[in-house]
Amino acid sequence: xxxxxxxxxxxxLLAALIGSGLGAEDYPDYCSTxxxxxxxxxxxxxxxxxxxxxQKNLSGHELSKMETDMWNQARCSDRNTTYVCCxxxxxxxxxxxxxxxxxxxxxxxxxxxxxxxxxxxxxxxMALLKYNVATMARHQxxxxxxxxxxxxxxxxAHCSINELPIAVRLGEHDxxxxxxxxxxxxxxxCQLPHQDIGIEKIIMHEGYPKNITQNDIALIKxxxxxxxxxxxxxxxxxxxxxxxxxxxxxxxxxxxxxGRTESGxxxxxxxxxxxxxxxxxxxxxxxxxxxxxxxxxCTSAGIQDSCSGDxxxxxxxxxxxxxxxxxxxxxxxxxxxxxxxxxxxxSVATNVVVFMPWITKQMAVA
Numbered sequence: 191x192x193x194x195x196x197x198x199x200x201x202x203l204l205a206a207l208i209g210s211g212l213g214a215e216d217y218p219d220y221c222s223t224x225x226x227x228x229x230x231x232x233x234x235x236x237x238x239x240x241x242x243x244x245q246k247n248l249s250g251h252e253l254s255k256m257e258t259d260m261w262n263q264a265r266c267s268d269r270n271t272t273y274v275c276c277x278x279x280x281x282x283x284x285x286x287x288x289x290x291x292x293x294x295x296x297x298x299x300x301x302x303x304x305x306x307x308x309x310x311x312x313x314x315x316m317a318l319l320k321y322n323v324a325t326m327a328r329h330q331x332x333x334x335x336x337x338x339x340x341x342x343x344x345x346x347a348h349c350s351i352n353e354l355p356i357a358v359r360l361g362e363h364d365x366x367x368x369x370x371x372x373x374x375x376x377x378x379x380c381q382l383p384h385q386d387i388g389i390e391k392i393i394m395h396e397g398y399p400k401n402i403t404q405n406d407i408a409l410i411k412x413x414x415x416x417x418x419x420x421x422x423x424x425x426x427x428x429x430x431x432x433x434x435x436x437x438x439x440x441x442x443x444x445x446x447x448x449g450r451t452e453s454g455x456x457x458x459x460x461x462x463x464x465x466x467x468x469x470x471x472x473x474x475x476x477x478x479x480x481x482x483x484x485x486x487x488c489t490s491a492g493i494q495d496s497c498s499g500d501x502x503x504x505x506x507x508x509x510x511x512x513x514x515x516x517x518x519x520x521x522x523x524x525x526x527x528x529x530x531x532x533x534x535x536x537s538v539a540t541n542v543v544v545f546m547p548w549i550t551k552q553m554a555v556a
Contacts, residue, residue, distance in 0.1 A: 395407045
């Protein structure tokens with residue numbers, strides 16, 4: 191059975207893969223690989239990486255230690271040992287959609303004063319999810335999101351659990367005003383009106399309802415294409431390996447949203463602050479009893495922490511994106527303390543890098 195460790199795994203492999211039944215019962219749809227990356231529980235013949243290990247060993251070649259570890263932790267069913275956890279692959283069609291976003295992540299101002307308001311129009315990918323739950327405009331927006339293409343918005347899965355959003359607002363600055371304006375010298379400058387776009391489909395991650403502390407990611411397909419402008423544009427995603435490496439190794443991120451400030455009051459305008467990238471062990475210690483995974487991002491910054499209401503919004507930072515300085519989304523705000531500014535309680539975000547295969551697949555088939 192899977193779990194055997196030996197210099198040669200031939201007999202172990204044969205017992206597990208040939209001697210077991212081929213039925214698909216008693217295995218989960220979704221799983222995590224031995225490295226903690228998202229995957230699907232499939233028959234080993236449908237998983238190129240695991241099947242390659244089987245064929246290598248059956249041909250008489252010894253597996254390396256890493257390959258042996260991969261094999262020993264591949265099983266995703268206790269009753270059917272032919273089923274293994276297979277890492278998602280990037281979908282070519284979905285990747286092409288995102289690669290075509292050549293103007294993504296452009297920004298007019300990077301200077302950040304921690305915990306202060308964002309300059310109007312400087313983060314044009316920021317979105318708000320609108321709910322039919324209140325009459326006051328400020329209380330209709332319970333989650334944040336980001337525009338990633340002309341048709342898709344990225345957010346957290348938990349934003350569609352208790353109530354379903356009815357629209358996505360783009361191009362917003364001050365939630366309490368119909369018109370967003372600033373004074374430039376003696377002149378009043380106003381940006382184009384915000385847009386409320388209808389929702390065609392909400393695509394929640396298949397593994398989220400079964401584990402509410404992981405897989406907290408969702409795509410929203412809009413009911414029409416967005417027309418880009420100075421105040422409405424997409425954010426870049428970590429599309430290629432060298433960028434993904436830089437994103438994962440970043441020590442600081444920016445968290446942006448209309449959540450509560452350190453005073454406990456909700457903000458009417460988007461706020462932004464730096465947060466530190468911590469190890470997942472820090473979040474595991476702070477939230478004992480929660481099942482976090484290495485495919486999440488742990489952040490904390492004391493009084494500059496993200497707060498309730500930033501849920502679904504981005505962790506982001508400027509990176510070199512195809513040779514140009516652009517904002518790239520690293521995470522989606524997921525779990526955090528309702529006590530804003532309490533350094534003991536860090537925040538947990540969904541790691542966008544590891545979910546790129548899921549994002550590209552869902553975009554391609556939606």
